[in-house]
Amino acid sequence: MSSLSALIFAVSLLASAQTAPAAPPTPPSQAVPGTYQPKFPGDPARSESEAHALGYMRVVLRAESLYKKRHNKYAESLAALAGTGSFTKRMARSTERGDYTVSFRTNKDGYVLVMTPKQLDSEHRSFYAEEDNIIHADDQKAADASSPRVK
Numbered sequence: 516m517s518s519l520s521a522l523i524f525a526v527s528l529l530a531s532a533q534t535a536p537a538a539p540p541t542p543p544s545q546a547v548p549g550t551y552q553p554k555f556p557g558d559p560a561r562s563e564s565e566a567h568a569l570g571y572m573r574v575v576l577r578a579e580s581l582y583k584k585r586h587n588k589y590a591e592s593l594a595a596l597a598g599t600g601s602f603t604k605r606m607a608r609s610t611e612r613g614d615y616t617v618s619f620r621t622n623k624d625g626y627v628l629v630m631t632p633k634q635l636d637s638e639h640r641s642f643y644a645e646e647d648n649i650i651h652a653d654d655q656k657a658a659d660a661s662s663p664r665v666k
Contacts, residue, residue, distance in 0.1 A: 614639055641656070
């Protein structure tokens with residue numbers, strides 16, 4: 516009888532565990548809706564749009580550095596960068612990148628990459644970079660080499 520009692524006890528425990536009330540759900544993040552959550556420590560972006568624009572710029576800058584090492588010159592177009600590093604043909608297809616427009620031009624000794632927001636404000640800054648790989652930003656006007664550096 517003792518093994519039958521143990522079996523009944525085990526079944527009753529299992530049944531009570533299945534009917535026990537579920538633990539309360541964990542509360543959602545305490546972030547205010549619309550507030551940007553940094554993607555990594557030191558993330559300089561002020562919004563999701565900026566995070567995407569800066570990410571795109573970093574990929575282009577890395578690809579240009581790799582291209583220069585392989586060909587002893589910078590790429591003359593974004594299409595020429597396709598397949599270099601993590602820069603893809605798809606990334607070169609359009610100058611529209613979400614809330615930003617990409618501008619890329621070459622010059623005698625390098626290139627200039629600019630990301631211009633469709634609406635310039637504190638959460639949609641303009642970004643500028645050239646072959647020195649330093650990204651500059653401005654929320655008042657189009658960014659250029661004299662604009663503050665992005666940290």
